[in-house]
Amino acid sequence: MSPLYGGIEAGGTKFVCAVGTGPEDIRAEIRFPTASPADTIQKAVDFFREQQEIMRRPLAAIGIAAFGPLDPDRTSPTFGYITSTPKPGWQNADLAGEVARALNLPVGFDTDVNGAALAEGRWGAAQGLDTVLYLTIGTGFGGGGLVGGQLMHGLIHPEMGHIRIPHDRLRDPFEGACPYHGDCLEGLAAGPALEKRWGARAETLPPEHPAWDLEAHYLALGLHNYICTLSPQRIIMGGGVMSQPQLFPLVRAKTAELLNGYVQSPQILENIDEYIVPPALGAQAGVLGAFALAKDTL
Amino acid sequence: MSPLYGGIEAGGTKFVCAVGTGPEDIRAEIRFPTASPADTIQKAVDFFREQQEIMRRPLAAIGIAAFGPLDPDRTSPTFGYITSTPKPGWQNADLAGEVARALNLPVGFDTDVNGAALAEGRWGAAQGLDTVLYLTIGTGFGGGGLVGGQLMHGLIHPEMGHIRIPHDRLRDPFEGACPYHGDCLEGLAAGPALEKRWGARAETLPPEHPAWDLEAHYLALGLHNYICTLSPQRIIMGGGVMSQPQLFPLVRAKTAELLNGYVQSPQILENIDEYIVPPALGAQAGVLGAFALAKDTL
DSSP: OOOEEEEEOHHHEEEEEEEEEEETTEEEEEEEEOOOHHHHHHHHHHHHHHHHHTTTTTOSSEEEEEOOOOOOOSTTTTTBOOOOOOSSTTTTTHHHHHHHHHTTTOEEEEEEEHHHHHHHHHSSSTTOOOEEEEESSSEEEEEHHHHHHHOOTTTTTGGGGGBBBBOOOOOOOOOBBBBTSSSHHHHHHHHHHHHHTTOOOOSSSSSHHHHHHHHHHHHHHHHHHHHEEEEEEEEEEESSSGOTTHHHHHHHHHHHHHTTOOOOOHHTOOOOOOOOOOOOSSSGGGHHHHHHHHHHHO | OOEEEEEEEOSEEEEEEEEETTTTTTEEEEEEEOOHHHHHHHHHHHHHHHHHHHHHHHHHHHEEEOOSOOOOTTTTTTOOOOOOOOOOTTTOHHHHHHHHHHTTEEEEEEEHHHHHHHHHHSSSSTTTTTTTTEEESSSSSSEEEEEEEOOOOTTOOGGGGGGGGOOOOOOOOOOOBTTTTBSSSHHHHHHHHHHHHHHHHHHGGGGTTTTHHHHOOOOHHHHHHHHHEEEEEEEEEEEEEGGOTHHHHHHHHHHHHHHHHOOHHHHHHTTTGGGGOOOOGGGGGHHHHHHHHHTTTT
């Protein structure tokens, strides 16, 4: 009998908790809004306790793929904490520790994007690859992934949305929406930037609106930089903003144009449609990433 | 008796070949200008054959830390080749293969920057760290390093100098010197850009020349992006341009200013002097990197 995992997709807006073994086998799932740490963690713990009783077997481990910034370093005294988030109440919340103590189970803990990259590598769009970038562009702009088969950590973990890119203020006078950096990539291209620049929520802008060409331009500048810095074997782009189907062809064409033949790889020169792709696991990537983190903690 | 290695620092201008075991034990060294592949490789092979005779013992392996672009993927049919370089004669030169066949020895092969990062990790400024960035800013702008203890490869290998950064054409009307991207970071901040912008070789510009403040600004934009993308535990900056001692304090201050407190790590907030550092191994980093590549191939 293969081990059963608990997964928590811990988002800033909602938590998704699930029990299962993989994409074909999600046995139970619950969703609830992210409230205070104490209440939210209690709801998750209650769900997993209940599921263990219903299924009459213990879970092998819990995985948590969480919003950040967070501390994913197992050797750190604050491992498992959400750290310097502006989200009220969550600063220095010991998310993984509370769950581990309440359920007496091993807990894997990483960023939502690292979890999603792991899940896409195991079951989705990045199988067989060891260096993969996973980006999510929605209310924020996050990035993570695998380099040489290792989840990206380092000093803390990447904050890819905050890179600085060229910003032509004649074409786009919008000053940027990032409270730390103004017109960094997140400040120019995440959902709130689109809404502030155009005065309408991104999903209400029609496909032929000039917003999308500009958006693709910024995203391509970001991809150019990530490709030069990380040399990923594939780039997976998810999140609410990327659910606009007109974006992928624009982003691919503009990225190739910016690279201008410099990176001489057939994946980019001939096959960019399979190089810059949407997630294969869709909305499941979060909890599946959490399952993968649970498995890897054993 | 510990194994004896041969190391080749294969630069676009000169080759350095050495025999030894580490920084305290370089037993012989030769330098010669980079000519045609056949002549240059023959000189290196002759040196190692001669040294094996003089020392009356065989080398255990050869390491090559080379200019690029190159193919560092052992599973690829062109592993060990210099690939799409503009350097006359060297396009698709089988550097590692020729050396391996002539000497009948295992050959480790990687970029000069990955080799230098490996050497700094083993003996220099990055000991005990698993995620380290090594940059060299001279006639070109290269970057490599370790992520999670693995040398960075991926699709090919990073080409970090070619990232796009903000370029204020009012402050700096120079259009950039990169033949592929114009005003990418290498196009704005490598040695040839300094020379073209100011009409004088970088090393002749006095420390108080405005060139250095602008240079530090571009380098800090690059570091900001690398920090957000890779989250390195330390950044080592070498190469001819960085031998200007006034640059390090400027680059550190401007990088901290750009990050604006966003990455909440004491290494950046309190200790940036030990976070952005020169190479500890200096001019030896090249052949020592080659020794480390030789060792790791066994």
